[in-house]
Amino acid sequence: MSGNRFGREYSSSSGDVRVTRKMARWIEAMQEKDLDEQARIEHEGKAYAVFRLDGGVYALDDVCSHEYSRLSEGEIWDDEVYCPKHGSRFCIRTGEVRSFPAFKPVGSYPVKVENGTILIDVEGCDEA
Ligand code: FES
Numbered sequence: 001m002s003g004n005r006f007g008r009e010y011s012s013s014s015g016d017v018r019v020t021r022k023m024a025r026w027i028e029a030m031q032e033k034d035l036d037e038q039a040r041i042e043h044e045g046k047a048y049a050v051f052r053l054d055g056g057v058y059a060l061d062d063v064c065s066h067e068y069s070r071l072s073e074g075e076i077w078d079d080e081v082y083c084p085k086h087g088s089r090f091c092i093r094t095g096e097v098r099s100f101p102a103f104k105p106v107g108s109y110p111v112k113v114e115n116g117t118i119l120i121d122v123e124g125c126d127e128a
Contacts, residue, residue, distance in 0.1 A: 024110070026119040032057070033116060038081070040072035041120075047072075048109065048120060051092045053079060059109040059120045060095050064088065066102035095126075 029041045029050060039050045040062050047062035049072035060081075062072050069085035076082075080089040080098060088102035095108035107125040111118060 022123045024121045025123040026112070026121050029059070029111075029118045029120045031116055032113050032118050035118065037076060038072050038074075040070060043120075043122060046122070048122075049081070050111075050118065050120075051076070051081065053092050056093075057111045057113060057118055058092050059111050060090065060092065061106040061125075063106075064090075064102060065097065065104040065106050071106065 027043050029043075029048065030039060035050060035052050035057065037052055041048050041050060047070070049060045049062040049070070051058045051060070060071060062070050064071055064083045064085065066083065066086060066088055069083050071081050071083060071090060074081040074084045076092070079092050081092055082089055083102065086101050088100065089098040090096065090102075090106055091098060093108070095106040097103060097105050110121040110124040113119070
């Protein structure tokens, strides 16, 4: 059995492979009515960029994977956010990096909205 940084564990018994994930840990990020196009929230010392896009809400790591810069302060074009420091483009839906100089994705987190509150699963990070 082993884990990786995404919290998945892979184990093998009698020839089959099981994949398990850490338990979801939903945090209350903010009120949906307070989200215009993008926002930055912090929880336990980590920052998240929250975006409203095509009627959905998405959450990424706020810090660019290249150097320190806040994606929550980047410009949005279509489904991409442009890093304000050097201009790398990241997919808002998945965290996929789409242009240099960054070459690694940023973490993407499950989001749901309940009773007007945006919730983020801070254990559900998935990289594109
Ligand atoms: S800090 Fe984001 S592209 Fe360089």
